[in-house]
Amino acid sequence: MMEINEMKKMKYRDAIRLGMTEEMRRDDAVIFLGEDIGRYGGAFGLSAGMLDEFGEERVLDTPISEAAIVGTAVGAALTGLRPVCEMMHMDFVTLGMDALVNQGAKMHYMFGGQAQVPLVLRLPAGTGDGAGAQHSQSLEAWLCHVPGLKVVTPSTPAQAKGLIKAAIRDNNPVCFIEPKALYQTEGLVPLDDDYTIEIGKTLIERPGKDVTIVAYGTLLAKAMEAAAFLEEEGIEVEIINPVTLYPMDMQPIVESVIKTGRLIVAHEAPKTGGVGGEIAARIAESEAFDYLNAPILRLCGMDVPIPYSKELEASVVPQRNDFVHGVYRLLNRE
Amino acid sequence: MMEINEMKKMKYRDAIRLGMTEEMRRDDAVIFLGEDIGRYGGAFGLSAGMLDEFGEERVLDTPISEAAIVGTAVGAALTGLRPVCEMMHMDFVTLGMDALVNQGAKMHYMFGGQAQVPLVLRLPAGTGDGAGAQHSQSLEAWLCHVPGLKVVTPSTPAQAKGLIKAAIRDNNPVCFIEPKALYQTEGLVPLDDDYTIEIGKTLIERPGKDVTIVAYGTLLAKAMEAAAFLEEEGIEVEIINPVTLYPMDMQPIVESVIKTGRLIVAHEAPKTGGVGGEIAARIAESEAFDYLNAPILRLCGMDVPIPYSKELEASVVPQRNDFVHGVYRLLNRE
Amino acid sequence: MIELSEEILLRMYYKMNQARFFEEKVEDLLKRGIIDETVYLSKGEEATGVVSGLALEKGDLVSMTHRGHAQAIGFGLDVNLMMAELLGKSTGYCKGKGGSLHIADVLNGNIGANGIVGGGFTLSCGAALTQKHKKTGQVVLCFAGDGATNEGSFHEAMNLASVWKLPIVFLIENNLYGMSTPIAKHMNIENISDRGAGYNIPGLTIDGTDFLEIYDVMTKSLRYARAGRGPVLVEAKTYRFCGHSSDDPQVYRSTEEVQQWQEKDPLFRLKKYLQENRVFTGKQLETIEGEAKSSIEQAAEFALESLEPDITTVLEDVYA
C-alpha cells in the first residue's frame, strides 16, 4: 500500500472521473469511448468536462452501436491503445458480448500469449432508477464465467478511484461494474495520483467474530448499516467485500468463515446463478466447510425481471433489514 | 408417464430431428429457422430432409445474422407462431443475447402477463471437435441466470426426442442445449408421438447409496461409466441428471445427498461461475447440509478458453477417471 | 396525394391534441415528482406517431420505441391504461411492471414499446413473418429513431425483411439527434432513406411535421408492403421540443434551432390547415381540443386513483 496524503470528500461518480482523468493525463494511449460521453458528459454526468480537457480525439462520442464500441475497443487495445469504453447501462452489454467474450477475453490465450488486450469496459448496473427490466440488471455473474476477463466492482468513492486506475493499468480486459445507485454517494478519496486498489484482492471492511457477510456493490452499505445496528445488540458481524469478483481472492473469506462459522453472501443480481452461489460453493469445498455451524445463507435478488414500479423494484432486492434478520436466523435468534 | 409401445435405436441427432418433425406435423404454427438448415441439412446434418417435407415456408434458411434469428423468433412467437431456431454453435448466442435476454425472456413479465413467447432456441455446445475457443463453449450458466428463460439439456437420444417436443409445446422461451459430442451417440427412442419429457423434472439415472453424482450433457455417460467401474469394487454411485438446468428441480438431489452424504457435481463448462456452483450452494443451504460427510466436489471444466489441439482440449474437461478418483477421494480411499 | 376524409381529420386532430396533452401532463407529473421513473417524451414529434397510426388498417401491428406515447395513441391505445402504467399502477397496461418503456397491447397487435434502442427491428421481422405465414394480409409498422439505425439489428432486420419480402414498413423518426449526438456525428449521410439501397428496399424521406405527406406516404407504403412486395423504409424528419429525458440540460443544441422547429409545430400546422380549409369551425376545433384535454385529465385522475400493485404479485408472470 502506498502512502496516502491528502483526501477529499467527493461523490462516487466524480471519483471515477478523477481516476480516469488522472490516467488519461498520465498516458496518452488511454482513450475513452461511448455514447453521449462528450459534450453531454455521459448519461449520469460521469464524464462532464472530460471532452474539454482531452478533446475529441481522446473522448469519442460513438453512434448507438454497442457491438462496435466493444469491438473497436478490443481492436484498439490489441494494437497499442488502452481504451476505456462505456455501455450506457450494463443491460446493453448483451449487444457487445461477442466482441467481449469471443474476442477480447480469449485473444491472449487463442493467440498463444502473443497479444494483450488492455481495455476497461465500464458498466453502470443495478436498480434504483425505476428504469424497468431492460435498464436495471446486474449481470456480473455472466462475466465471472469467462476466463480471460477480470471483473471488479467498487463500493465506495475511494475504491472507485483506486480501482478504475488499476483497471486502466491492467493488461487484460477488465469489466468495471458501477452500481448506478452509488453514483451520488459520498466519501473521502485519496488525491494521490498513484493511489490504486490492487485487482484480485479481497478486503475486510469491518472485523467481527459472530457472522461473516460477503457483500459488494450497493449491498455493502446496507450490510454495514445492519452491522452497526447489530453491534448494539452485541453481535459482531465481519463484513468482506471481494472488490474483484473474478478471479476472486477467496482466502480472506475462508479464514473469516473458519473464525465465525456462519456465512451470508449477498448481491442484487438474481440468486440463481449469481456470484453468491460460486462463493457458497467454494466455501462448501474448502477447509472452512468443517467449521460451518449453520447452512450458508444467500441474500440476493429474486429470480424475476426488475419491475418498473419503485415499490415493486425495491421488493426484489435485499434491504438492510434482510441482513439483520439473516444474521438473527444464523444465530438462531428468530 | 404415458405408455411407451415401440422403440427404435437411433442417434441423438436423429432423435432431435424426429421430435421436431413430429411437432411440425402436429402443429402448423411450428416453424424452424437458422443458418444452412435447409438444403444443406444443418451444419451437423440434424435437419436433413426437413426442407423437403415442410417446404421453404416452414424451414427457413436465414442470412448469417444471429441477432435477427433470435429477434425474429421472439417476434414470431409473440404473435402466434411457435418458432424453433438454431445457433450453428452455442458460442454465437453472444450475438443474440439482447433479443433473448432483454426481449424474449422478459416480455411476459414486462407486459404484465399479457403475452407469451413460445420459442425454442437450439444451441449445439461443447468440446470434442477441435474447433477451438470460439466454437466449443458451454454457456448454459449465463442462461440459468435469466429469469423468464427455461434451460434444458438432454443426455440420451430418448431424452433428446422427449425434451425437444416438450420444449416446443412449452409457452416460454426454452434454451435447448445439445452437446455436439453426443450427436452420433445411439440409444433406444420411443416412437410414440406423444412421448415427451417433462420440463422441470430431475431424473435419477442410476440408484446408489454411497456417493451422489449430479451430471448432465456429455458428462452423464462418463459418470455412468465410472459408476459401472466402481460397482465392481462394491461402491454404489447414485447418478442424477437434472435435465432441466433452469429452473432446477432440486428435491431429488437433496434427497439423494441426505442418503449418501457425499456429492460430486460435474459439467464441461468452466468451474467458476458454472451451474455446478449453484447446485452446490443450494445443497449447502438445504436440509442436506447436515448430512454431508465430506466437502462437495465439483468436477468441471477448467477456467480457460478451450484450446485447439485435441489433446489440450481433452485435458481441460473432466474425463471418466476424474469421476473414479473423485469418488475415491470423497470416500477417503486415496 | 391520398384524400383525407373529414372523419380522419377529426380523429387526427383529436389524437394529436391528446398526444400533446399527454406529454404535457407527464411533464407536469414529473415536475411534481409523482412520476420519478424513466420516461421519454415526444413533444413536437407527435405527427409521425399519430398520423401513421391512422394510416393503418384494422389488424395491422405496431412496434414502438422508447419515445412511444404518440405512437401508442396513434395506434389506438387507451390513455387511461397508459397513464396508469407510467405511474406504476396495477391498472396499467403492464400492471405497473413495465412502465412507459414497455407499454404493449399484444393481443390487439401492439407488440410493445422498447427500452432497447433498435430492439424493435428484429421483433418486427418476426411479427411480419407470422402475418406472412398465416396469410393475414396485415402489415407491421416498426418505429425507430435515427440513432437506432446505427445498431446492428437495423441492418440484420432490413436485410432479412428484404430477402424474405416481409410486410413491414419501417418508419424512422429522424429527430436529428440520438440523445445528445447530432446526426452528423453519428452517421455520414444526408438521408437515412439512402440506407434502403443496401437491401434493395425502397427508401423515402418525408417531412415529419407535415401530416399530409405522412399520411400519403405511409398509406402508400403500407399498401406496397400489404401487396407482398416487401418492406419499405420511410424516414420522417422531425424534432423533439423537449429534452431527451427529464434530466437533459440540452447543452448540445441552440435555442434558435429549437425555435426554428417550433415554427413547424405539427399540431399547429394541422390546425392551420383545418382552419384555412374550413374543415372545422373555430368552435368545433375548440371542442375537439377540449375533449382531448379532458381525456388526458381523466387519464391522470384514473391513474392517480388506481391502486399500487400488490407487492405479493411481484413474482407472478415470470413464466407463462
Next chain:
Amino acid sequence: MIELSEEILLRMYYKMNQARFFEEKVEDLLKRGIIDETVYLSKGEEATGVVSGLALEKGDLVSMTHRGHAQAIGFGLDVNLMMAELLGKSTGYCKGKGGSLHIADVLNGNIGANGIVGGGFTLSCGAALTQKHKKTGQVVLCFAGDGATNEGSFHEAMNLASVWKLPIVFLIENNLYGMSTPIAKHMNIENISDRGAGYNIPGLTIDGTDFLEIYDVMTKSLRYARAGRGPVLVEAKTYRFCGHSSDDPQVYRSTEEVQQWQEKDPLFRLKKYLQENRVFTGKQLETIEGEAKSSIEQAAEFALESLEPDITTVLEDVYA
C-alpha cells in the same frame, strides 16, 4: 492501371502457388486424418488474399477471416508456423492453442484470423483507430466474406469507420455463398459494394480472379484510406473450388457451376499472363512453382516433426 514490377509479379506468382500448395497439402493431411480439427480452405480464391497482401505497405495491418490461409500468405506469414498451428503443435503461431481460425502475428500487424463470421469488422475499426491516434500513416485491410456482410457488426463498423474517417479498406471476398446459402437467398442486391452508399463510403466491385484488377483497385483504395479520406469498401467476386469445410457434400451447387469458375482459376490466369507477356520463361515459372511447392513440403515436415504442446502449459496465457 497501376504498373506491376517484375519483382512484384515474381512474389505474386510464388505466393499464389504457395497458397495453392498449402491448401492442397492441408486437404491431403485432412484426408489422412493428420488434421482432424476445423479448417476452412480457400482453393480458387487465392488471388484476393495474396494480391491485396502485396498491395500493402510495410507496417499496414490485416484482419483475416476463417478462410484465411491465402490472406496470411499474402500478408507474409511464415508457412512453417502456420502449418504447425494447423497441426496443433507447440511451434505454431499460437502454440497449438488457436488453430487455423486464430492464426495471428499481432506484433507484426496481423491481428488474426477469426472464427466468428464478421468478427473482424469492429476489431479493424479499433486497429485503425490506433493508427489514427498514433498518426502512423498505416492502413488496416479487413477481409470478410459475402455472408459476413449480413452480420450487424458489418453495419456498425462501416458506419463508425465512415463517421470517424478511419483508415480501413474492407475487402469482401464474395464467393457467392455463405456456407451453403447462395447469395440470392441471403441478400437482395446484386453487388455488395452497393452497401457503401448507406454510409457514404466508396464501394467498388471487382473481378476477384483477376490479379491486375485486384492490385490496381486495392493499391488505390489503400492510398485513399491512407490519405485520411476514410474507409473504402471493395467487393471481389470469386469462387471457392473446394467445399465449405472438410465435410461439405456440396449439394447446393452444380458441378457445371464449379467447372465454369475453374476456367477462371486465378492461378492459371496469372500464369497465362506471365507466359503471354513473357515476363518469365517457362523454366523460370517452373522454378518458382518448385520453390513454392518445396516451401510447403518443408512446412509440413516442420509441422509434423514439431512437438505437441506440453499438457502442463494448458493453463498458461489466460491472463497477460
